[in-house]
Amino acid sequence: MIPQKYKFFVNSKVVILCDNPGKVDELLDANDSFIVQKYKDIKQLKKWVDLLLEYTNDTQLMVFHSDVELLKKDFLSLFVCIEAAGGLVQNSKGEVLLMYRRGSWDMPKGKIEENEDRESAAIREVQEETGLMELELGDLITFSDYQNLATYHTYHYKGQIAMKIAYWYNMKYIGTSEPIPQTEEDIEKIKWVSVENLPNYFNNMYPSIIDVLDAQFDKYD
Numbered sequence: 090m091i092p093q094k095y096k097f098f099v100n101s102k103v104v105i106l107c108d109n110p111g112k113v114d115e116l117l118d119a120n121d122s123f124i125v126q127k128y129k130d131i132k133q134l135k136k137w138v139d140l141l142l143e144y145t146n147d148t149q150l151m152v153f154h155s156d157v158e159l160l161k162k163d164f165l166s167l168f169v170c171i172e173a174a175g176g177l178v179q180n181s182k183g184e185v186l187l188m189y190r191r192g193s194w195d196m197p198k199g200k201i202e203e204n205e206d207r208e209s210a211a212i213r214e215v216q217e218e219t220g221l222m223e224l225e226l227g228d229l230i231t232f233s234d235y236q237n238l239a240t241y242h243t244y245h246y247k248g249q250i251a252m253k254i255a256y257w258y259n260m261k262y263i264g265t266s267e268p269i270p271q272t273e274e275d276i277e278k279i280k281w282v283s284v285e286n287l288p289n290y291f292n293n294m295y296p297s298i299i300d301v302l303d304a305q306f307d308k309y310d
Contacts, residue, residue, distance in 0.1 A: 093157040096235045097164070097252075098242040098297055099141045103149040106160050110153045122147055128154035131163045138167055142243070142250060157236075168243065168252035172201045174211035176260040177230060177305055178221070184281035185302070186219065186268065187290060191275050194294040196301070198255050199274075211258045219279055220269030227259030232304045240297035257301050 094107035110125050128134065137150055154160040175198020178186040187194050199214035201207060208226055216222055231238060239256045270276035282290065284306055291299055 094235050095157065095161055095237055096232070096241070096300070098240075099138060099150075100145075100243060101296060102141050102147070103296075104138075104141070104164075105149075105151045106157055106164060107151065107153050108155055108157045110151055123149050123151045125151045125153070128152050128160050128163075131166070134163060135167055138164075165252060169246060169249050170252050170254055171246065172207075172239075173198050173253055173255040174201055174207045174214060174258070175199065175255060176211050176215040176224070176258050177301060178215060178219070178224070178260045178262050180262045180281055182281070182283075184283050185287060186221075186262070186279060187282050187287075188218065188268075188270065188279040189277045192293075194290045194298070196257075196298055198257070207256045208258065211256065211260075215260060218271045218274055218276060220271070221262050221264060221266065223262060223264030223266075225261040225263055227261065230257040230259060230301055230304050232300065240300060242295070242297045255297070259305065 092107060092109055094105055097104040097106070105123075124137070126133075126137065134152065137152070141148070141150060152160060152164075175196055177196060180186070186196065188197060189195070197215045197218040199210070199218065201210040205213075207229075212224055212226060215224060229238065239254045242253050242255075243250050244253055245251070268279040270279050287302055287306075
């Protein structure tokens with residue numbers, strides 16, 4: 090049976106929810122330090138999450154339960170969940186658009202508005218944050234090692250800890266204009282980067298963005 094597992098980032102630390110920890114390859118990586126716990130109840134789950142939010146060490150968490158969807162539902166109930174959509178944009182040369190925002194390299198994304206579908210939100214957000222209007226929408230990026238259809242990461246939102254659920258789409262830019270950073274969204278600069286040179290930016294890039302790039306190009310493990 091194929092193992093069921095989801096990946097999240099809480100305070101930039103990996104959290105894996107799965108049905109059988111013995112089948113999760115991450116446990117075999119000596120560079121990863123996981124606390125492995127069987128799920129008992131939501132009170133216990135909140136305690137573990139609070140520990141991840143409180144401390145700045147590299148400890149990561151793996152929680153297992155036979156019903157992973159129930160575990161995921163309970164886990165997400167601990168946060169204010171905000172859905173977003175964005176794009177992995179490539180130009181005619183195959184270069185990838187990166188933007189520098191709040192001290193890290195990122196890709197364009199933003200909150201899905203009420204009554205807006207994911208695809209429309211992804212296009213709108215890329216256009217607003219980069220000024221690039223001539224975009225072709227591709228497929229939703231999925232993660233072959235996980236059941237994730239989105240990336241999940243925590244951040245501070247109106248005095249609370251929120252979970253950003255971001256759906257990523259492949260996009261092609263078919264125009265000729267130069268990108269224009271949306272400075273009101275704290276975007277300082279935008280650049281096109283070859284696929285081969287992307288790892289040069291990983292030390293200063295959100296781990297969820299690295300996961301999106303790896304899911305697309307399958308060459309950064």
